[in-house]
Amino acid sequence: xxxxxxxxxxxxxxxxxxxxxxxxxxxxxxxxxxxxxxxxxxxxxxxxxxxxxxxxxxxxxxxxxxxxxxxxxxxxxxxxxxxxxxxxxxxxxxxxxxxxxxxxxxxxxxxxxxxxxxx
Amino acid sequence: xxxxxxxxxxxxxxxxxxxxxxxxxxxxxxxxxxxxxxxxxxxxxxxxxxxxxxxxxxxxxxxxxxxxxxxxxxxxxxxxxxxxxxxxxxxxxxxxxxxxxxxxxxxxxxxxxxxxxxx
Amino acid sequence: xxxxxxxxxxxxxxxxxxxxxxxxxxxxxxxxxxxxxxxxxxxxxxxxxxxxxxxxxxxxxxxxxxxxxxxxxxxxxxxxxxxxxxxxxxxxxxxxxxxxxxxxxxxxxxxxxxxxxxxxxxxxxxxxxxxx
Amino acid sequence: xxxxxxxxxxxxxxxxxxxxxxxxxxxxxxxxxxxxxxxxxxxxxxxxxxxxxxxxxxxxxxxxxxxxxxxxxxxxxxxxxxxxxxxxxxxxxxxxxxxxxxxxxxxxxxxxxxxxxxxxxxxxxxxxxxxx
Amino acid sequence: xxxxxxxxxxxxxxxxxxxxxxxxxxxxxxxxxxxxxxxxxxxxxxxxxxxxxxxxxxxxxxxxxxxxxxxxxxxxxxxxxxxxxxxxxxxxxxxxxxxxx
Amino acid sequence: xxxxxxxxxxxxxxxxxxxxxxxxxxxxxxxxxxxxxxxxxxxxxxxxxxxxxxxxxxxxxxxxxxxxxxxxxxxxxxxxxxxxxxxxxxxxxxxxxxxxx
Numbered sequence: 204x205x206x207x208x209x210x211x212x213x214x215x216x217x218x219x220x221x222x223x224x225x226x227x228x229x230x231x232x233x234x235x236x237x238x239x240x241x242x243x244x245x246x247x248x249x250x251x252x253x254x255x256x257x258x259x260x261x262x263x264x265x266x267x268x269x270x271x272x273x274x275x276x277x278x279x280x281x282x283x284x285x286x287x288x289x290x291x292x293x294x295x296x297x298x299x300x301x302x303x304x305x306x307x308x309x310x311x312x313x314x315x316x317x318x319x320x321x322x
Numbered sequence: 323x324x325x326x327x328x329x330x331x332x333x334x335x336x337x338x339x340x341x342x343x344x345x346x347x348x349x350x351x352x353x354x355x356x357x358x359x360x361x362x363x364x365x366x367x368x369x370x371x372x373x374x375x376x377x378x379x380x381x382x383x384x385x386x387x388x389x390x391x392x393x394x395x396x397x398x399x400x401x402x403x404x405x406x407x408x409x410x411x412x413x414x415x416x417x418x419x420x421x422x423x424x425x426x427x428x429x430x431x432x433x434x435x436x437x438x439x440x441x
Numbered sequence: 442x443x444x445x446x447x448x449x450x451x452x453x454x455x456x457x458x459x460x461x462x463x464x465x466x467x468x469x470x471x472x473x474x475x476x477x478x479x480x481x482x483x484x485x486x487x488x489x490x491x492x493x494x495x496x497x498x499x500x501x502x503x504x505x506x507x508x509x510x511x512x513x514x515x516x517x518x519x520x521x522x523x524x525x526x527x528x529x530x531x532x533x534x535x536x537x538x539x540x541x542x543x544x545x546x547x548x549x550x551x552x553x554x555x556x557x558x559x560x561x562x563x564x565x566x567x568x569x570x571x572x573x
Numbered sequence: 574x575x576x577x578x579x580x581x582x583x584x585x586x587x588x589x590x591x592x593x594x595x596x597x598x599x600x601x602x603x604x605x606x607x608x609x610x611x612x613x614x615x616x617x618x619x620x621x622x623x624x625x626x627x628x629x630x631x632x633x634x635x636x637x638x639x640x641x642x643x644x645x646x647x648x649x650x651x652x653x654x655x656x657x658x659x660x661x662x663x664x665x666x667x668x669x670x671x672x673x674x675x676x677x678x679x680x681x682x683x684x685x686x687x688x689x690x691x692x693x694x695x696x697x698x699x700x701x702x703x704x705x
Numbered sequence: 706x707x708x709x710x711x712x713x714x715x716x717x718x719x720x721x722x723x724x725x726x727x728x729x730x731x732x733x734x735x736x737x738x739x740x741x742x743x744x745x746x747x748x749x750x751x752x753x754x755x756x757x758x759x760x761x762x763x764x765x766x767x768x769x770x771x772x773x774x775x776x777x778x779x780x781x782x783x784x785x786x787x788x789x790x791x792x793x794x795x796x797x798x799x800x801x802x803x804x805x806x
Numbered sequence: 807x808x809x810x811x812x813x814x815x816x817x818x819x820x821x822x823x824x825x826x827x828x829x830x831x832x833x834x835x836x837x838x839x840x841x842x843x844x845x846x847x848x849x850x851x852x853x854x855x856x857x858x859x860x861x862x863x864x865x866x867x868x869x870x871x872x873x874x875x876x877x878x879x880x881x882x883x884x885x886x887x888x889x890x891x892x893x894x895x896x897x898x899x900x901x902x903x904x905x906x907x
Binding site for chain 2: 713715717718739740743746747748769770771773774775776777778779
């Protein structure tokens, strides 16, 4: 059983939730903790390509998301119904090493982790 | 034409919006400004009788709402579809001197004021 | 036609985008020769007046940008005193009154009551709220 | 069976109810003889560590209540340093480092990094987030 | 083992409860807190989904302090009231806690 | 004279846009800002209501900075892009501004 699942449900720039979640995941990676990241609901907007956050005076969150692999964080899960509801396809995402999950698979994911950090 | 309409759309205790709106209305009353208050969406929960906010360590907002009349603030409007969607009836409200408005009347209300303070 | 505006800022510099939007709006207002009757910082917006906000050096410092804007255009920037005290923002007067060990209100801002919001709105052509 | 808990507080004392819920939960935790491995204050939760928060006298002072709880039960209360600096919360060390005129972190809390959240979670039986 | 889901937003305003209910497994429990308490009302936009989960045996709780503070009277049948002590017990009897906010 | 409605929440998560559109009069305009920009997407939960208002002649705007920051590509036909200068112009040409948040 894996240790920590980080659930990220918010869009990237209006609040700090999405950035806070990624920072927590990166910290877990730096401590060699087994951590997974689930992007769901508004959180899937974080995966959109061609974000250009300087337009609102911020740094691109998608770049931080792409950096996860460099830190050895490979368990990135995406709730597929959340993508579909937003007309986002796998091809339109800024990451390709993600695992798309159905509702059923997402329920099973919660059972595979010992702790959840909720964002 | 009346001067200021305060639009209050949030429930009483989770955020400070509802309380902030009432404080602004009371301040307008203290300055003898012509002010109206519109309760709409989650804002209609403020009108529920038998609130008991000390249960969450707060002061009852419904008491402040009832105090408006004492300060000469008489134009209190309630969006009736918001009440209906929450199965609240006029009888179940802590104020009886409110004017219930349909969607159409609410649209007209916006046209009767010169300025809006949005909460 | 130039108009008088009251701008109400309800969002903190961190954790909401709305303070940033409000500042961009205010810049565009002065570009178009409108007048800022007053900027009123209410609710979590009071955190924009903190002199202790310290974002990473490669990121925008929104409270500093607000201070610069207010001073450059000599705008009346009022922070709701009740909202500020509840959120740990105070000037040296309040520090003395409540016997606290520090004050953190930036010099560009002043603390005052909600009457300042009402008075500004009553004498403005337009009022706009930036909610969070 | 007593368990070890990590509690994550994301809400400010004003403007969200979640800090209040988190404190009530922590009181119930110790009532039931569970152990608090650490309380981690993140995002807007860092404002609970401000010593300048001054609500009206007839209202609950949530930062004071947190401080009392932490000291009474000798709990490790860590405030995320990055989140705190972005929001204008700092201790005297950070005050010196950034040459600011004041510090406002209450004595019951300490500033540290996100590693403290991860380490606490990894060695706890339960982790609960109080979001805002 | 199973998950405790807490929801602190009103379903009249926010989609958190709807998302939560969609991902609630058999054996999980749901606890409505803060403005989430409005979701326990008979007028709840998620009433149908809540009733369906209750019928399948899922336990749905609401924090009594939040119900009383808000003056909520008419709650959906089958939703159980609990207090902060009960909240802690729920957190210890479920393995994970997912907070929807 | 008429009202400018600003909306800064995503309709995928929050009911602000739905409420706003229900109370938008003929002659009013709507400006989507911040996460409200997601509401301009072709996948918008309020697409039907937006199209209906556009067909009746209501002007619907979205702040271009927010669209670009978020990488939004497919916007509903008829929604107009504007910038902060345009935002100010909209605020001056409408009498009232109601912010939905």
